[in-house]
Amino acid sequence: MRDASPLPPNNDGLSRTGLRCQCCGRLADNLAADGQYFAIFDDGHHRQLPRLTGGPFRYKTFASDYLAKSKPYATKPLKQAVIAPSMLSLLYPLDGVLDGYSREQFLSDLCDEAEKDIRQTFKAGAARVSIDFTEGRLTSKNDPRNPWTGRQMLEQFIALNNTVIDRFTAEERVNIGIHTCPGGDMDSVHSADVDYADLLPSMFSMNAGYFLLQLASEKDKEYVYRLVGEHSRDDANGVPQVCFIGVIDPLNPTVETPEQVADDLVAASRYIPTERLGSTDDCGFSPFSIDSKPKHGSPDFARDVAFQKITARVRGTEIAAARLHL
16 A cells, blocks of 8 residues: 655646746746636636747746655655646647747647656655646536636647656656646635546546545545556556555645545555555645635645645555455
8 A cells, every 4th residue: 555745835826837937936938827727616716827928938947846846845755747748738829829839849849748746856856757648637617717627638738748658668667657636725626516526537548657536525425436446557568557546635624534534545446556556635735825725724834734744644654554454
């Protein structure tokens, strides 16, 4: 039974995509701030992407820059998040082309930058690199306020991500993962109403070595455990797909007990082989620096709760391993 260590703290979404300068916060070259919405959340707030104005596309900050700041405070191996190429593909206009910079050239540049981001993060000392694929579930939501979500883009997203993932060897891909969730910002979500059956069969076609799956806040967990067991692969082009199921809900201030965590893992083991089963949190505990955590009352209280929840996850995983004689 495996436990996924928490992600290091993230700043706002644009910073961790590499689209803003780490020091001054300015956007990268050839980007404007008035892009389309990425997501509209259930509480009504939204997040907006930049707009690509021309080429070439280049990151301004890399995930390794954040890892370097986290390492001095760490006593355990670190897992670092990077943004999915699929998310950044939305910077290019949905319709039409940019003068002098084709979509094909943009996607080529994007994949090169994404590969560089992952390789530099490993070189900087990350034990694992997780690709944040929160847009995956959102692709199946037909939201008329948000044009890209009605375009059935899941398969092209997955193909684009695999273009980058498949540049790595099987040995490297053991430590490259995919995170999926229905959002987690301001204690709200953007796509929890989308059936996981619309995502998981396609998502597991990505040749990643592990998957971090929001599950603690699902209404019918057993239904999703069954889907994960059916569609995850024991051989994804040379690597077994380890499934870290969410046993902690960061959007809910109520702290789970270790026994609840253990019960979820034991239930999941009926569908997912224990050698490919682990535990994680549904999402980051505070994915944006401007996240006010309204259900918690304050970000300071939310940080205290986060450490209690992490402790429950670790202890619960140990209890589950003992119950399963692992």
